[in-house]
Amino acid sequence: MTTPSQIDQKAANASNLDTEKAELEQVEDALSRTPYQPEEPRPNGILNWLQKSNPSPQFLADVARMNETQLDPRKVKHVERKIDLLIMPALAICYMFYYVDKTTLSYAAIFNLKADLHLGSSDYSWLSSLFYFGWLGWALPTNLLMQKFPLNKYLAFNIFLWGILLMAQAASRNFTELAVLRVLSGAAEATADPAFVLITGTWYTRTQQPTRIGYWYLANGFGIALGGLFGYGIGHIKGSLPSWKYEFLIIGALCSAWAIFMAIFIPDSPYFSHWFTPEERLIIVSRKRSDQNSTDTREWKPAQVLEAFKDPKTYLFFLFGFTANVPNVRLSTFCSGISVSSIFGFDTFQTTLMQIPYGMVIVAFILAAIFINAKLPPGYRTLLMAVTNVPTVVGFAMVAWCKGTAPRLAGFWLTGASNATFVLGLSLLSGNVGGQSKKAIASAAVFLGVAIGNIVGPFLFKTSEAPIYYTGVVGCLVSRALEIVVILVLRVIFIVGNRRKDRAMAEGRAQYDERYIELEDITDWKNPAFRYIT
Numbered sequence: 001m002t003t004p005s006q007i008d009q010k011a012a013n014a015s016n017l018d019t020e021k022a023e024l025e026q027v028e029d030a031l032s033r034t035p036y037q038p039e040e041p042r043p044n045g046i047l048n049w050l051q052k053s054n055p056s057p058q059f060l061a062d063v064a065r066m067n068e069t070q071l072d073p074r075k076v077k078h079v080e081r082k083i084d085l086l087i088m089p090a091l092a093i094c095y096m097f098y099y100v101d102k103t104t105l106s107y108a109a110i111f112n113l114k115a116d117l118h119l120g121s122s123d124y125s126w127l128s129s130l131f132y133f134g135w136l137g138w139a140l141p142t143n144l145l146m147q148k149f150p151l152n153k154y155l156a157f158n159i160f161l162w163g164i165l166l167m168a169q170a171a172s173r174n175f176t177e178l179a180v181l182r183v184l185s186g187a188a189e190a191t192a193d194p195a196f197v198l199i200t201g202t203w204y205t206r207t208q209q210p211t212r213i214g215y216w217y218l219a220n221g222f223g224i225a226l227g228g229l230f231g232y233g234i235g236h237i238k239g240s241l242p243s244w245k246y247e248f249l250i251i252g253a254l255c256s257a258w259a260i261f262m263a264i265f266i267p268d269s270p271y272f273s274h275w276f277t278p279e280e281r282l283i284i285v286s287r288k289r290s291d292q293n294s295t296d297t298r299e300w301k302p303a304q305v306l307e308a309f310k311d312p313k314t315y316l317f318f319l320f321g322f323t324a325n326v327p328n329v330r331l332s333t334f335c336s337g338i339s340v341s342s343i344f345g346f347d348t349f350q351t352t353l354m355q356i357p358y359g360m361v362i363v364a365f366i367l368a369a370i371f372i373n374a375k376l377p378p379g380y381r382t383l384l385m386a387v388t389n390v391p392t393v394v395g396f397a398m399v400a401w402c403k404g405t406a407p408r409l410a411g412f413w414l415t416g417a418s419n420a421t422f423v424l425g426l427s428l429l430s431g432n433v434g435g436q437s438k439k440a441i442a443s444a445a446v447f448l449g450v451a452i453g454n455i456v457g458p459f460l461f462k463t464s465e466a467p468i469y470y471t472g473v474v475g476c477l478v479s480r481a482l483e484i485v486v487i488l489v490l491r492v493i494f495i496v497g498n499r500r501k502d503r504a505m506a507e508g509r510a511q512y513d514e515r516y517i518e519l520e521d522i523t524d525w526k527n528p529a530f531r532y533i534t
Contacts, residue, residue: 052150054299055271059282066286076287079280083203084212086275090266091196091216094159097255098192099223100230101162102131104169104251105182107230108244116242123175125458130179134186136451142191143444146198147300147436150268155195156259161188163256170241170248186451193426193450194443201430202269203284206291206533210381210427214370217423221366221416224359291431301437304523308441311525316490317429317442321449323483324422326457327396327415327476328450362416365391369420379534382491385424386484391417393484396477400470418480425487432494432532435523453479494532501528 105113105127114124146154165185172178196216204212234246241249267273270284308314369388373381391414398411429446433439461472504510510528524530 050150051148052268053272055269059271063282063285066282067289071283071287075279075283079276079283079287080208082276082280083284086266087199087203088212088215090262091199092219092222093258094155094192094219094262095196095216096219096223096226097159097162097251097258098189099220100226100251101166101185101255102189103224104166104247105131107234108247111243111247113242113244116244117172117174117178119175122463125461127175127179127182128458129455130182131186131189132451132454134183134188135190136186136448136455138187138190139448139451140444142187143194143440143447144300146191146195147440151195151198151202152266152268153263155191155199156263156266158188158191158195159262160256160259163252163254163259166248166252166255168252170245170252190447190451194447197426197430197443198439205288206427206431209430210373210424211370213426213430214366214420214423217419217426218363218366220419221359221362224356224362226359229356299437299521301435301521304435304437305441307435307523307525308438308445311438311442313433313490313493314442314445316486316493318445318449319486320425320483320490321446322453323449323479323486324418324425325450325453326460326479327392327418328454328457358413358416361413362419365417365420366423369424373424381424381428382487382494382534385421385487388417388420388424389480389484389487391415392421392480393477396473396480400473400477415476421483421487428490428533433524434527434530436521438523491534494534497524498531498534501531504528 109124113119119127142158162185165181165188169178169181169185172181197213200209200212200216230247230251234243234250237243237246239246267275270276270281273281276284365388369384373384376384395411395414395417398414399408402408402411426446429439429443433442457472457476460475461469465471501510505528520527524532
């Protein structure tokens with residue numbers, strides 16, 4: 001015999017089924033509406049027409065409804081495979097060109113650039129630093145523009161400029177002409193790193209971001225290896241031009257060609273991509289429902305900008321970028337033929353080939369870091385960053401104080417471990433800052449630090465100290481040690497922030513609607529559901 005309580009339970013179950021059926025019908029109805037339109041008509045004017053489109057209210061409402069349902073793991077996996085095949089190779093090739101482009105000057109120097117342009121003793125160091133003066137001047141504006149314009153198209157435009165400016169450097173007749181082009185090249189390349197991080201954050205969850213950043217950052221190591229092969233091969237060209245001119249012309253042409261491919265084939269966002277069905281677009285966004293990283297919009301919010309300048313994390317991100325890149329001189333001045341030939345006793349072509357094992361060391365450290373990070377439980381990422389930086393400190397100590405070529409060369413290769421640290425650090429930038437405007441300021445802070453570090457670094461290597469360059473090597477060691485301190489301070493801030501929010505929730509001082517809060521453009525300070533990755 002059926003009891004009244006059983007009748008009530010059956011009625012409740014039927015009601016739940018009806019509700020779930022209605023929700024599924026809403027989602028299915030949403031999927032049948034395509035394409036999604038921008039939030040509002042764009043104003044007249046070419047610059048306004050070029051600006052990115054916000055996701056429509058219709059799209060956000062459909063995502064909110066999908067957030068109330070359980071996603072099919074098979075569909076999610078299928079969508080993520082498509083993203084990997086589309087986004088990862090594009091970013092990896094871009095990053096390879098990005099590295100090779102930056103270091104073309106050092107390979108050109110091996111093939112008599114200095115003699116042909118009559119560069120003085122300090123001119124080469126200035127050319128290395130002037131690149132980052134251009135970067136420094138454009139780091140903040142380019143981060144602001146990335147919020148206004150379609151991200152991939154803006155990146156492709158800048159990559160095209162890299163190539164054009166690089167080819168123009170082949171026509172340089174003196175220090176002044178080359179210096180001007182180096183400044184402009186640095187400005188164009190200021191877009192690269194922050195754009196790669198933003199693209200990764202757009203398409204991947206916070207859990208996936210360290211691994212995916214690691215994948216495209218691996219191209220840094222392959223770029224070093226391929227740069228050495230390019231330098232070796234181009235150096236053997238017996239044409240009518242000096243070998244260093246071919247370095248600029250060939251690498252620049254390849255960059256510009258790849259930029260055109262990027263602009264045509266790689267989507268700017270999940271909201272309007274023709275590579276994905278309407279359902280897949282919703283899944284891409286809905287699977288990030290727990291990330292609390294907000295929706296991509298083109299509006300600037302002054303309150304978020306002000307909060308960014310109040311947040312100590314912004315200044316620590318700057319210091320992270322700075323301390324991580326003062327030692328970057330090892331690849332510009334220290335690692336150029338001018339320095340390495342004298343330090344390790346290599347000839348011109350041996351110097352270019354020496355980059356191949358160094359690049360492979362970088363690849364090995366990055367793969368190890370992202371594998372270990374994926375296996376560790378939550379709460380250990382910043383500790384792993386600190387640990388991966390220790391071999392770099394040891395490596396610079398070996399270069400400074402070991403005797404003999406072999407141990408010093410081994411120490412130099414060991415410094416490649418720092419690339420793994422930077423990969424994990426970039427994932428903190430993409431995952432631990434909420435609010436689009438605030439994230440743009442935080443990103444600018446990191447890469448302002450990168451630029452200033454690269455400006456300072458070359459001047460630590462005094463020509464009077466050749467071939468040991470003691471001040472430069474010890475300066476790199478100290479910078480890397482300070483980077484570990486910065487990482488640990490960030491860890492403390494993240495942990496304290498999470499505990500404060502947990503306490504507010506436990507005491508009932510914070511409430512939120514899970515369906516909608518992750519779709520709002522609010523900062524990590526203002527979002528009660530936001531938790532920092534530690």
